[in-house]
Amino acid sequence: MPVRFVGRKSFFRGNSLFWLAANLRNNGVGRVVVRTREEKEFPEKCYYVLTNVKPDFSEPNLLKGEVWGERIFRGKQCGIQKVEKPHQKDWKLIPKEEEAAFCQITDVFEETKYVPKLIPFPPLLGVILQARNNLPQKPLLKIDLPEGADGVEEEFVQDEGDNVIGIV
Numbered sequence: 001m002p003v004r005f006v007g008r009k010s011f012f013r014g015n016s017l018f019w020l021a022a023n024l025r026n027n028g029v030g031r032v033v034v035r036t037r038e039e040k041e042f043p044e045k046c047y048y049v050l051t052n053v054k055p056d057f058s059e060p061n062l063l064k065g066e067v068w069g070e071r072i073f074r075g076k077q078c079g080i081q082k083v084e085k086p087h088q089k090d091w092k093l094i095p096k097e098e099e100a101a102f103c104q105i106t107d108v109f110e111e112t113k114y115v116p117k118l119i120p121f122p123p124l125l126g127v128i129l130q131a132r133n134n135l136p137q138k139p140l141l142k143i144d145l146p147e148g149a150d151g152v153e154e155e156f157v158q159d160e161g162d163n164v165i166g167i168v
Contacts, residue, residue: 012037017086018055018062020093027053032094032103033069035085039092044074044107047094052082063087075108117143 012027013036021028028050043110048069055065071078094102118140120126126138133139 007019011087012090014090014092016061017061017067017083018053018065018093020091021050021053022055022057022062023069024093027055028093029053031096032099033088034092036092042074042109044109045102045105046073046082048072048102049104056064072103072105097105110143115143115145117145119143 015016017033020033021031024031025038027157029052031050033050034047048067048070048071052068054067055062059065067083068080069083071081093108104136121129121139129135129139130137
């Protein structure tokens with residue numbers, strides 16, 4: 001009888017962080033580990049340098065415990081954090097010879113914030129204002145931002161139209 005698989009394939013590739021750390025000297029403190037999902041998702045470097053590992057050896061599959069490490073996320077240093085989801089079989093250990101080359105950060109994620117000057121009113125209020133003022137479209141609310149506000153880039157600010165209502 002042929003074997004028939006039901007459901008989707010798991011996208012996890014690798015081992016659990018506890019299994020990797022338990023097979024290393026000093027529980028892997030000082031070693032560099034990477035989540036393969038983050039490696040595929042972000043072009044910048046995302047990894048942990050392990051600082052404290054406490055696996056629960058009473059668990060037969062080594063899926064419980066606590067892991068702390070210095071977090072590098074998208075090229076930015078985030079400090080020492082508790083590792084999220086160390087039980088998932090999605091972790092890869094960077095070989096000791098390749099750690100220095102791997103940890104050199106070349107790309108850093110730059111987050112840009114765009115703040116619109118106009119936003120739509122809540123649906124019911126927009127319909128009421130549109131009917132009351134005989135506007136062809138739903139009105140927009142003008143947001144008065146302080147001069148030099150962080151995150152406002154002039155080329156992305158929307159122009160004011162005929163259907164703008166400013167509330168004082």
